[in-house]
Amino acid sequence: MIELEGLTKRFGSKVAVDHLSFQVRPGMVTGFLGPNGAGKSTTMRMMLDLDNPTSGTVRIDGKHYRDLDEPLKYIGALLDAKAMHGGRTAYNNLLCLAQANRIPAARVSQVLDVVGLSAVAKKKSKGFSLGMGQRLGIASALLGDPEILMFDEPVNGLDPEGIHWIRNLMKTLASEGRTIFVSSHLMSEMALTADHLIVIGQGKLLADTSMAAFIQENSRSYVRMRSPQQERLRDVLHESGFVAVESGNGTLEIDGTGPEELGELAARHQIVLHELSSQRASLEEAFMQMTAGAVEYHAHGTSEGPQPPAAPPGPQWGQSYQSSKGA
Numbered sequence: 001m002i003e004l005e006g007l008t009k010r011f012g013s014k015v016a017v018d019h020l021s022f023q024v025r026p027g028m029v030t031g032f033l034g035p036n037g038a039g040k041s042t043t044m045r046m047m048l049d050l051d052n053p054t055s056g057t058v059r060i061d062g063k064h065y066r067d068l069d070e071p072l073k074y075i076g077a078l079l080d081a082k083a084m085h086g087g088r089t090a091y092n093n094l095l096c097l098a099q100a101n102r103i104p105a106a107r108v109s110q111v112l113d114v115v116g117l118s119a120v121a122k123k124k125s126k127g128f129s130l131g132m133g134q135r136l137g138i139a140s141a142l143l144g145d146p147e148i149l150m151f152d153e154p155v156n157g158l159d160p161e162g163i164h165w166i167r168n169l170m171k172t173l174a175s176e177g178r179t180i181f182v183s184s185h186l187m188s189e190m191a192l193t194a195d196h197l198i199v200i201g202q203g204k205l206l207a208d209t210s211m212a213a214f215i216q217e218n219s220r221s222y223v224r225m226r227s228p229q230q231e232r233l234r235d236v237l238h239e240s241g242f243v244a245v246e247s248g249n250g251t252l253e254i255d256g257t258g259p260e261e262l263g264e265l266a267a268r269h270q271i272v273l274h275e276l277s278s279q280r281a282s283l284e285e286a287f288m289q290m291t292a293g294a295v296e297y298h299a300h301g302t303s304e305g306p307q308p309p310a311a312p313p314g315p316q317w318g319q320s321y322q323s324s325k326g327a
C-alpha cells in the first residue's frame, strides 16, 4: 500500500503537486492519469524519495522510503528507462543493482527471462532499442520481487506484442496481491489495464475512483437506433417525448433512457430496427471531459484530434475543481 498525505511540491513559484492525498491499494492495477505537466512524474519521484516534498508525506507500507531496510524488496519502479549504464551489458546492469541491494545473482537471470531479454543478456544496453530499454527497466523493477510496483509510461516504445505483454504482466502481478501503480498517456491501453484511477490536474486530485465509475460519471451515455423507417421512428420518438438527434450516418441518438424502453416503443409501433445499442463514451472522452479545465498547454486553431463530448448532466469532478480555481 502507498499512502500520500497532503503531498506538495513547489519549484519556485510553480506548485507542481498541490496537497495530494490518496492511497494506492494492493490487489489491483491503479492508473495514474493527468494532462501533460499535471505533476505525475514529480509525484512518483517523491514516492521514491528522489525529490523532497515541500510538505506532506508518502508512506510505503507505513514507512518513509528512506526508512525501508532494502527498498528494492518493497517497491520496484520504472521511471526513466534510459537511466541504465549504457556501457554495461543488460546482465551486468542488473547484477550491480542486485549486489547493491543484497539480492542473489540468480535472480538476475530470472528477471531477464521474465522480460524476454535472455538472448541479449550479454549485449551492452547502449545498443538497445527503446522497447528493449523499457523491458530492461521493468526487469530492474522486478529484481527485488517487491510487493509494490510503479511504472511511469511503461508502454513507451513497445510494439503491439510488447504492449500486450506488459498489460498481462501488470494484471498478473496485481492478481498475486501486489500493488501496481502505472501512468500512461494511452487511454485505450489504460482502459484495458487499470481497475482503479487516480486523476490529477495542475497538481490537484480530480478523481480517485473505479474505472467504471469514472467513465459513468464523466461521460455521456445514450442509445443509438437505426431503422429503414427512420422518419416514422423519429415521429414516434418525438410523440413519446424523446429528443432524437441525427448523428449523420443514418442513426438516431437518444439520451435519458435505455434500449429496453426504446425497443418496446418501436415494437408497439411495428417499426423495424436494424440497430438498437447502448453507447458509452470511451475513457479518453471521459478523461478529456474531466480535465478540460486543467490542461497546461492548449493547441489553438486546429479542429483535428478527439473533441470532448457534450457535458453529461449533474455535477462534474472537473467543474468543482475549476470552480475552486475560480475558472
Ligand SMILES: Nc1ncnc2c1ncn2[C@@H]1O[C@H](COP(=O)(O)OP(=O)(O)OP(=O)(O)O)[C@@H](O)[C@H]1O
Residues within 6 Å of the ligand: 011, 014, 015, 016, 034, 035, 036, 037, 038, 039, 040, 041, 042, 043, 296
Ligand atoms: N525540476 C523542475 N524545476 C522546475 N519545474 C519543474 C521541475 N520538474 C517539473 N516541473 C514542473 O512541474 C510541473 C509538473 O511536471 P511533471 O513532469 O511532474 O508533470 P507530468 O504530469 O509528469 O507531465 P508529463 O505527462 O508531460 O510527463 C510542470 O509544470 C513542470 O514544468
